Amino acid sequence: MDSFSKEKRSQIMSNVKSKNTTPELIVRRLLHRMGYRFRLHRPDLPGKPDIVLPKYKKVIFINGCFWHGHENCKKSQLPKTNREFWQSKIRKNKSRDEKSINKLLEMGWQCLVIWDCQIKKKDIEKLVIILEGFMKGEMDYDNI
Numbered sequence: 001m002d003s004f005s006k007e008k009r010s011q012i013m014s015n016v017k018s019k020n021t022t023p024e025l026i027v028r029r030l031l032h033r034m035g036y037r038f039r040l041h042r043p044d045l046p047g048k049p050d051i052v053l054p055k056y057k058k059v060i061f062i063n064g065c066f067w068h069g070h071e072n073c074k075k076s077q078l079p080k081t082n083r084e085f086w087q088s089k090i091r092k093n094k095s096r097d098e099k100s101i102n103k104l105l106e107m108g109w110q111c112l113v114i115w116d117c118q119i120k121k122k123d124i125e126k127l128v129i130i131l132e133g134f135m136k137g138e139m140d141y142d143n144i
């Protein structure tokens with residue numbers, strides 16, 4: 001499949017921008033408009049991926065920057081108090097995420113992690129390009 005045309009991309013992005021919605025809903029809506037069908041939160045898969053595309057054997061995680069410890073991201077700065085508590089908590093989350101991804105990869109699933117901070121209304125086009133690349137197999141885990 002060729003890349004989407006500019007027109008198709010704008011069509012995919014329309015409305016998504018104006019609606020007030022959660023990052024996950026934005027990604028779901030975009031994928032849906034791109035013509036992909038998916039399932040949500042399959043508990044039988046490691047890490048319970050947010051979006052599962054069984055037909056393509058791909059999963060997408062939408063990670064909150066703070067809880068999942070997005071590196072070099074403003075949104076993941078730790079509170080000044082109880083620093084050690086937060087550090088250890090987030091380190092645990094990160095290592096759990098890593099294990100889940102490794103298991104999924106071993107099982108033959110391709111994984112994409114999208115961070116909350118990447119799902120900005122003004123950057124929707126970038127997000128469409130990331131999703132496009134991933135779905136067409138041009139991009140794998142560690143997208144950024």
Ligand SMILES: [Zn+2]
Nearest residue numbers: 065070073117
């Ligand atoms: Zn971030």
